[in-house]
Amino acid sequence: MPKNMFNTLFSTVYSAIMETVGLLAEPIQRWLGTQRMGYFFVLPNMLIFGVFILFPMLLNFYYAMTGGTQLFPQDRPFVGLSNFERLFTCGDFLNPNTCVEDRFWRAVFNTIVFVVFQVGGMVLLALITALILNRKIVGRGFFRSVFFYPVLLSPVVVALIWKWILQRDGLLNALIVSLGGERTLFLLNSNWATFWAIVVSIWAQMGFYMLILLAGLQAIPKELYEAADIDGANSWQSFQYVTMPLLMPTMLVVLVLSLIRAVQVFDQIFVLTGGGPGTSTFYMVQYIYVTGFSNQIQQFGLASAASVVLGLTLLVFTLIQLRLGRTNAY
Amino acid sequence: MSYIMEFLLARQGRKLPTVGDLLTYLYLLVGTVLMFGPVVWLVLSSFKTQAALVEFPPQLLPYNQISVAVEGYKDPLPLFEVTLEDGSVKRMAQVRRVGIEAQMVDPDAPEDIVKVRTTDRQPVREIAFAWENYTDPLERFNFWTYFRNSVVVTVAATVVTLIINSMAAFALSKYVFAGRDVIFVVIISTLMIPISVILVPVFLVITQVGWNNNLLGVIIPGAATPTGVFLLRQYMLTIPDELLDSARIDGASEWRIYWQIILPLARPALAVLAIFSVMWRWNDFLWPLIVLSRSELFTLQVGLNSFQGELNVQWHYVLAMTVLTLLPVSLVFAMLQQFITSGIATTGMK
Structure with a gap:
């Protein structure tokens, strides 16, 4: 049987490789002792983690305080906080046109609008869908998969699917025209582009949060509902006094996770609209990408400073989650 | 409103009002169309020819106009369903098109060229997958x-x-x-x-x-x-x-x-x-x-x-x-x- 053959082949290769590494690991064990073999096991991970995550994280702060267009830090002049000063120099903070880095502030405002509507709409839809899937229905597994499926698609694929639907001769315009409406250039109108950026990312991510909420709902003991029924509670009351309080911890996780993701919105929308029309779907991560990598003049210092701002924003959300998680545990 | 609430909040293992069930499955149906529809549309579109893709309004399925080989013509000619002056409908191939007038020919009698207005004919199509995409x-x-x-x-x-x-x-x-x-x-x-x-x-x-x-x-x-x-x-x-x-x-x-x-x-x-x-x-x-x-x-x-x-x-x-x-x-x-x-x-x- 081919499956058996595959298993035999796999276990032969696996053992051969592992035995070979053992030739190295066993002398090390004699030298380190049993408990300190922990260092040996943690080493490969720590090397990659240290070089590609921890060190860059620390370096980012220094980078944000250097200028010029050279990549290597030793070639870059130290400029103190002037990158941050540049980002935060505004005549009027509510009007991006008066800022030195007007695109940064446009990105900030766009991101705020996106986060509010995307997270709000998505969590609400995810909750409704989870509540419905928690009912006694036929084919729950199938419908759960249906709502989850887009989560697996890559951002580029999602963007192309929708770009095709929203284009001038696309499916949506065909539907609108057949209902007597007028053709609209959805991705070339600033308000429509913002709207579709939000809708498309809700479409792509909703299933993930729906699934977490569904797991939370199913963890609520049935006895509590029975008790509520006996006490004469109607559906709304048992939702209000049983479901909501017990679902709260899950809701908070969903809220914070989706906030953190929404702040980092980039790839889907970048492929869908390229940040346009104008700067109407230009978000913070795209600002970092454009400033540091795709502009003719690569302003790494400015990009780093913006990413420090982004990182601090995410840190605030994470701390809120930890804080709420703690109060909830007690 | 109370029905909507009832329907949203009723849970498993309870007797449900039929309206609630109906709304549930309606939601799930609409949801399925919205979640799967775009992907299905992508797959269907991917099998259309370049010409079919720019058509508006778009066809649901990938169609291709049928072409027929006609005696005396080197390339296969596109086939149309033509409404003739006497009201009869006939399948004819197009030789060339000049403005709103097209020169058509009956594949069975390739000698006679008939002039037809382009509004009097419909392309004959069949479902065809453009695998060349x-x-x-x-x-x-x-x-x-x-x-x-x-x-x-x-x-x-x-x-x-x-x-x-x-x-x-x-x-x-x-x-x-x-x-x-x-x-x-x-x-x-x-x-x-x-x-x-x-x-x-x-x-x-x-x-x-x-x-x-x-x-x-x-x-x-x-x-x-x-x-x-x-x-x-x-x-x-x-x-x-x-x-x-x-x-x-x-x-x-x-x-x-x-x-x-x-x-x-x-x-x-x-x-x-x-x-x-x-x-x-x-x-x-x-x-x-x-x-x-x-x-x-x-x-x-x-x-x-x-x-x-x-x-x-x-x-x-x-x-x-x-x-x-x-x-x-x-x-x-x-x-x-x-x-x-x-x-x-x-x-x-x-």
Whole structure:
């Protein structure tokens, strides 16, 4: 049987490789002792983690305080906080046109609008869908998969699917025209582009949060509902006094996770609209990408400073989650 | 309003009003159309010819006009259903078209040319799949190169991720050594730091190491994922220490304990991490976009993006390649959907 053959082949290769590494690991064990073999096991991970995550994280702060267009830090002049000063120099903070880095502030405002509507709409839809899937229905597994499926698609694929639907001769315009409406250039109108950026990312991510909420709902003991029924509670009351309080911890996780993701919105929308029309779907991560990598003049210092701002924003959300998680545990 | 509430809030195992049931299935039906519809539309469109794609309003299915070979004409002629002056309908082939008038010919009597107004005829069509949308890019573009790069990145990164993270998780769950808790806290505290926050310095490190424009630069940086360490460690904590002790008494080395006892026992957690890793890597976009600037190194996602960004977007090719790109993930999902959804529901990560 081919499956058996595959298993035999796999276990032969696996053992051969592992035995070979053992030739190295066993002398090390004699030298380190049993408990300190922990260092040996943690080493490969720590090397990659240290070089590609921890060190860059620390370096980012220094980078944000250097200028010029050279990549290597030793070639870059130290400029103190002037990158941050540049980002935060505004005549009027509510009007991006008066800022030195007007695109940064446009990105900030766009991101705020996106986060509010995307997270709000998505969590609400995810909750409704989870509540419905928690009912006694036929084919729950199938419908759960249906709502989850887009989560697996890559951002580029999602963007192309929708770009095709929203284009001038696309499916949506065909539907609108057949209902007597007028053709609209959805991705070339600033308000429509913002709207579709939000809708498309809700479409792509909703299933993930729906699934977490569904797991939370199913963890609520049935006895509590029975008790509520006996006490004469109607559906709304048992939702209000049983479901909501017990679902709260899950809701908070969903809220914070989706906030953190929404702040980092980039790839889907970048492929869908390229940040346009104008700067109407230009978000913070795209600002970092454009400033540091795709502009003719690569302003790494400015990009780093913006990413420090982004990182601090995410840190605030994470701390809120930890804080709420703690109060909830007690 | 009260019905809506009733319908939303009623739960399993209760007698439900029929209206509530109806609304439930209506919601699910509309939801299914909205979630699946766009993908189905993509797949249908990907089989249309270039001419059919620019048609407005678009046809649902991929149609192609039938052409017939007519005696005396070198190329096959497009077939139309023509309403003649006497009101009869006849199938005729078009020889040429001049303004609003077309010269038509009866395939059975190719000598007589009839002049017909273009409004008096309908093209005769049949359902036809434009497979050349799929085969052309495979020959003419770098599709296979992109595909191979994506496979290399996904497989290599997943193997490396599984090995180094399971080793670290083993160390952090089963050994007592100085600095263990510090290491764990540091790893966990970076759980929420996405690569978009440290783009510039990671790019510097990659350039310094010489991995700029190298698949290694895409594979390695994300391999030490805090999520993976955390997931595997939590799972390994449930493996009893007595197993390790008795193996030690039998003379097994620590390395042997790791690969012959721990890894096989941690298979469910490893499978979850493997699936996540495959999804992350196959779908990754921003980081490969920065590291890879030579087109022969592009992954599918980056390649697809550069195609759709061209001045004259060749939608018939882009759509077909998009379908090919979503196919592997969809197949894996179809096979493992129960496993994936329950894995995510219990770990709460993506």
